[in-house]
Amino acid sequence: MEVGKKTEGDAVVINPKLDRVRKMFGSLREKSLKNALAHVIGRDFPRIGGDRIRALCAEMILDVVAEHLRPREHLRHGQTLWLGVDINDPPSRGKRTADTDLVPVVLDLSTDEDILARIDRVPVMERLRMRAVRLCEQAYRQGALLSNADLAELMTGDASRISSILTAHERNSGKVVPRRATLHDMGSGITHKRIICWKRYADGKCSDQVARETYHTVEAVDRYLGQFDRVRHCRMQGMTPAETAYALNCGRSLVEEYLRIDRELTGTVENDDAIKTD
Secondary structure, eight states: OOTTEEEETTEEEEOHHHHHHHHHHGGGGGOSHHHHHHHHHHHHOGGGOSHHHHHHHHHHHHHHHHHTOOOGGGOOTTEEEEEEEETTOOOOTTOOGGGSOEEEEEEESSOHHHHHHHHTTOOHHHHHHHHHHHHHHHHHHTTEEOOHHHHHHHTTSOHHHHHHHHHHHHHHHOOOOOSHHHHSOOTTOOHHHHHHHIIIIISOOOHHHHHHHHTOOHHHHHHHHHHHHHHHHHHHTTOOHHHHHHHHTSOHHHHHHHHHHHHHHTTTOOSGGGOOOO
């Protein structure tokens, strides 16, 4: 028999005393943020559905809020919480940041290494490079990408200056910095194409190894290499950059970028047969 109930013959009668307690205190269980959200949703969007739909919407909102908050004890001195763009949510035409999946990441904004570099009078440009690379790699390991604008705001610098620093670093080191400009093909981060082609055709590395070293998928690496091969083939046929762009249905600037890469590789790849599509 259920607690709080008693029987009279075949009928079940609720204990009046316990019923009064339930009536008095039972409403306290309904005082929650979830129910407050469901109430606001029902009030401001009456056509959205019934109680179950509103409760589901409230739960989804709470899940998003929980993902974007970090208790103070989870952050150390010198760290900050930032929102990066999900690695798996690339841009598309007309797509706004508001329509993009965001991932909260914890970044080391200031470290002992940064302070020692300042004490040792390391040049400003080198300190900026060290910090920008670190922030990008930390965000990437947590599933997000930072843009040049993110880095500029975090480091209180100029976006174009930081972009130039990272582009020079990628060119000199032969390593891609995982950021939106390179992995999502946005902004001025164009050197990843050069690095991919160089690792494949100059260093002789296979596609999956190149993918690991450049933070790209194997499919993306093969796509870049295939486009490079097509542009190079058109050049070998005597076609101009404009004719190549028309034939391949791509921008002339992209064609000229691949042609610059081809000229850089000329001293390494000595004959046309050395370049093949994977």
